[in-house]
Amino acid sequence: xxxxxxxxxxxxxxxxxxxxxxxxxxxxxxxxxxxxxxxxxxxxxxxxxxxxxxxxxxxxxxxxxxxxxxxxxxxxxxxxxxxxxxxxxxxxxxxxxxxxxxxxxxxxxxxxxxxxxxxxxxxxxxxxxxxxxxxxxxxxxxxxxxxxxxxxxxxxxxxxxxxxxxxxxxxxxxxxxxxxxxxxxxxxxxxxxxxxxxxxxxxxxxxxxxxxxxxxxxxxxxxxxxxxxxxxxxxxxxxxxxxxxxxxxxxxxxxxxxxxx
Amino acid sequence: xxxxxxxxxxxxxxxxxxxxxxxxxxxxxxxxxxxxxxxxxxxxxxxxxxxxxxxxxxxxxxxxxxxxxxxxxxxxxxxxxxxxxxxxxxxxxxxxxxxxxxxxxxxxxxxxxxxxxxxxxxxxxxxxxxxxxxxxxxxxxxxxxxxxxxxxxxxxxxxxxxxxxxxxxxxxxxxxxxxxxxxxxxxxxxxxxxxxxxxxxxxxxxxxxxxxxxxxxxxxxxxxxxxxxxxxxxxxxxxxxxxxxxxxxxxxxxxxxxxxxxxxxxxxxxxxx
Numbered sequence: 016x017x018x019x020x021x022x023x024x025x026x027x028x029x030x031x032x033x034x035x036x037x038x039x040x041x042x043x044x045x046x047x048x049x050x051x052x053x054x055x056x057x058x059x060x061x062x063x064x065x066x067x068x069x070x071x072x073x074x075x076x077x078x079x080x081x082x083x084x085x086x087x088x089x090x091x092x093x094x095x096x097x098x099x100x101x102x103x104x105x106x107x108x109x110x111x112x113x114x115x116x117x118x119x120x121x122x123x124x125x126x127x128x129x130x131x132x133x134x135x136x137x138x139x140x141x142x143x144x145x146x147x148x149x150x151x152x153x154x155x156x157x158x159x160x161x162x163x164x165x166x167x168x169x170x171x172x173x174x175x176x177x178x179x180x181x182x183x184x185x186x187x188x189x190x191x192x193x194x195x196x197x198x199x200x201x202x203x204x205x206x207x208x209x210x211x212x213x214x215x216x217x218x219x220x221x222x223x224x225x226x227x228x229x230x231x232x233x234x235x236x237x238x239x240x241x242x243x244x245x246x247x248x249x250x251x252x253x254x255x256x257x258x259x260x261x262x263x264x265x266x267x268x269x270x271x272x273x274x275x276x
Numbered sequence: 277x278x279x280x281x282x283x284x285x286x287x288x289x290x291x292x293x294x295x296x297x298x299x300x301x302x303x304x305x306x307x308x309x310x311x312x313x314x315x316x317x318x319x320x321x322x323x324x325x326x327x328x329x330x331x332x333x334x335x336x337x338x339x340x341x342x343x344x345x346x347x348x349x350x351x352x353x354x355x356x357x358x359x360x361x362x363x364x365x366x367x368x369x370x371x372x373x374x375x376x377x378x379x380x381x382x383x384x385x386x387x388x389x390x391x392x393x394x395x396x397x398x399x400x401x402x403x404x405x406x407x408x409x410x411x412x413x414x415x416x417x418x419x420x421x422x423x424x425x426x427x428x429x430x431x432x433x434x435x436x437x438x439x440x441x442x443x444x445x446x447x448x449x450x451x452x453x454x455x456x457x458x459x460x461x462x463x464x465x466x467x468x469x470x471x472x473x474x475x476x477x478x479x480x481x482x483x484x485x486x487x488x489x490x491x492x493x494x495x496x497x498x499x500x501x502x503x504x505x506x507x508x509x510x511x512x513x514x515x516x517x518x519x520x521x522x523x524x525x526x527x528x529x530x531x532x533x534x535x536x537x538x539x540x541x542x543x544x545x546x547x548x549x
Contacts, residue, residue, distance in 0.1 A: 165363070171327050172364040174347045175356040176424065177380030194376070197366035201410060205362065 026131050032236070033075035033129045038138040040237035044071075045126040047244040051251045052118040057260045058111040060251075065118045067247075068125065077128050084124040085117065092116055106267040132156045137231050146225055154210070162203065169198045277302055278324055278354075278432060278463070282333030285319055293319045295487035296333070301465065303431070306458045308474050308495070309467045311484035312509040317467045318359070320484065321434045324465075325354040337432075352381060355430030359437045359467075361421035365409040370401060370420055373409050374427050381428055395427045399453075414441040432463040439470045451477055475499060475513035475532040483508050496530040 028034065033041070052064050072081045092113050099109035132153045139149035173194045174180070180191050254260070278301040285294040293316045301307055309317045322328040323335045326342040335342045337350055358364060367373040371392055378388045396402040399419050404412060409420050418441055425433065435454075439447050455477065458464045468474060474481065474495055481498045483491035491504050498504065499516055512520060516532040519540070523529050527544060531537040 168358070168360075169363045171322065172358045174327060175325055175351050175358070176364065176377040177348050177351055177428075178376075179346075179348050179380070194364075194366045198363055201365075202360075202362045 026128065027077070027080070028131065029076055029129075031075050031129070033071060033125075036129075036240065037231060037233045037237040038130050038134040039142070039231070040233060040240045041126060041130055042138065043241050044244045045122050047248045048122040049119060051248060052115050052122070054251060054255050055115075056108065056111055058107055058114065058263050059260055060254070061111050061114040061118060065114055065121070068118065068121050072121070072125060075125065075129050077125075080128055081121065081124060084128075085121065088117065088120045103268070106265045107263050127156070134231070137227065137229060140225075140227060141231055147220065158206075162199070165202060166195070166199055169195050169202075172198075277336075277338055279336045280323070280330075280333065281336075283320075283323065283330050283335060284332040285316075285323060285328055286331050292331075293487055294323075294330075297487075297489055299482065299489065299492075301432075301463060303463055304458065304461050305463055306454075306477070306479040307463075307465045307482060308477070308479045309465065309482045309484060310469065310471075310474070310508065310510060311490075315484040315508070316487045317484055318436055321356060321436065321465065321467060324350075324432075324434060325356050326350040327356075348380070351430070352428065353431045354434065355425040355428065355432070356434045357422050357425045357436060357438070359440065361409075361414075361417040364421055364424070365417060368408060369406050370409050370412075371396070371405045373420060374424050377424060377428050383428075391427050391429075395423045399423045399426070400449075415443065415446055418442065419446075426457075430462075432465065433457060434465045434467070436467045437469070438466055439468060439473050447473060469510075471499060471510055471513045471516075475516060476534075478533065483510075496532060499532050500529045 036044075048064065048068060052061065055061055055064070072078060075081075095116050096109050096113040099112050100106065104112070135156065136149050136153035139152060140146060170180070178191065178194055180195075181188065183191065278299070280297050280299045283294055283297040283299075284292055286292040297320065309320065311317055319328060323330060323342065324337065326345060326347045329343060337345075337354060340350075342350060365373055367376060374392045374395060375388050378391060383391070393402075396405050399422065401416070401419060401423060404416065404420075409417060412420065418438070422435070422438070438450060438454075442450060451473065454464055454466070464479075466479070478495040481491065481493060481495050482489060483498060483504065485508050490507060491498050491501070493501075499510075499513060500520070502512070502520075505511060511517070513532050515534060515537045516529070519527050519529050519531050519537055525544070528540050531540045
């Protein structure tokens with residue numbers, strides 16, 4: 016089993032304009048892409064939304080990692096396509112839904128690849144999210160790579176005890192993961208209890224008014240990004256409401272094998 | 277026999293962890309692998325049962341190249357006990373936990389029952405047979421993890437940091453148990469930082485540093501070589517330190533455990549009288 020899936024969501028510090036952007040501006044940008052992708056079902060619109068992201072990925076110098084997380088999502092993308100197609104959607108609509116998923120995933124991956132958990136925490140705090148909540152969130156993000164490492168050790172330990180993950184029929188293969196999942200969940204719970212105790216003994220939450228050492232400040236470029244996102248999104252809404260987009264019609268459709276759908 | 281030739285290993289995208297290791301561990305040998313954190317100890321033993329494949333060189337277990345086998349097949353002969361028991365315990369009862377590997381290896385139910393009962397006795401776990409492994413103490417969980425490997429009676433046994441979290445009495449028992457296993461004809465390989473434990477067992481020590489073998493000698497030789505120990509961030513065992521400081525009085529430095537030190541001191545005292 017490969018744990019490369021997580022790599023695409025792991026932060027790496029690089030001196031690119033995307034990495035240096037204010038996390039709030041970046042979040043708004045991501046959300047803009049996100050909302051636009053959810054707005055349309057038209058394939059041309061979704062192609063545009065996907066293509067818009069490519070220069071951003073290029074600017075963040077993270078092609079390889081981005082491609083890695085796209086590859087990791089491939090299976091799910093194929094599943095979405097097949098499910099849509101089998102249950103009676105047209106070929107084009109199924110492709111559009113797949114593209115929507117790919118766009119969402121790409122936007123999220125881009126955000127997490129280029130935003131450090133610390134920046135994210137600061138952004139949440141300055142947006143007046145209670146510290147306990149923002150701390151929980153950043154800790155969760157930070158623990159993903161640790162958990163991935165744990166998962167690899169658990170897999171190694173169980174394989175050393177003769178467990179063969181890809182042996183047996185479909186149901187057996189699913190059951191093969193029980194010896195992996197239980198130790199992983201148990202150690203995650205143990206870890207969280209230990210973390211909570213360590214935090215409390217270091218006075219977590221002792222003073223309600225925290226004074227952050229670093230204060231995030233938006234730069235001109237950040238405001239430009241936000242305005243640009245707003246304009247693009249407004250444009251998207253306008254197109255959605257008032258412009259008749261051309262439709263692509265490929266007359267391929269699955270014969271109705273499930274008449275109740 | 278476990279044999280490595282020019283063994284190199286690197287995790288994809290990282291620099292080499294093992295940088296060319298040539299080793300032969302014979303059947304029935306008792307070996308301790310020591311070295312600083314990150315020296316590559318755990319990585320090395322993970323190549324012994326095929327969990328990791330060499331990026332260069334070979335690992336042969338009883339003559340079979342690990343590349344031509346599978347983890348499941350190699351594990352029947354090479355039992356690897358991981359450092360942290362929490363990475364492997366998952367069953368509802370200790371009994372079920374011990375039966376897991378035997379089921380994987382396709383043993384019959386009556387054999388499984390017999391073997392589990394024996395190992396429960398041997399490792400003093402019988403009273404926990406129906407308990408959940410999760411309610412046991414750290415030391416007990418560690419013993420369950422050990423039992424879970426010994427239960428299929430592998431020919432070579434590898435223990436990663438077996439003494440961590442064990443109290444002194446348990447450590448003593450563990451030592452006797454390991455020596456007993458070795459006497460029964462098993463190859464025993466332990467990874468450890470515990471110089472005191474090693475000084476008492478006196479195995480052959482393989483000293484790793486930054487992915488290379490920097491020392492491969494009997495415990496009495498290696499644990500008295502000040503320069504080498506420093507290089508591997510180790511210190512002499514306490515008795516060894518004492519004997520080192522008393523060497524000008526004609527006491528042997530090589531006496532690194534309580535028993536041999538006692539003998540040497542008694543001898544010296546008798547001579548004086």
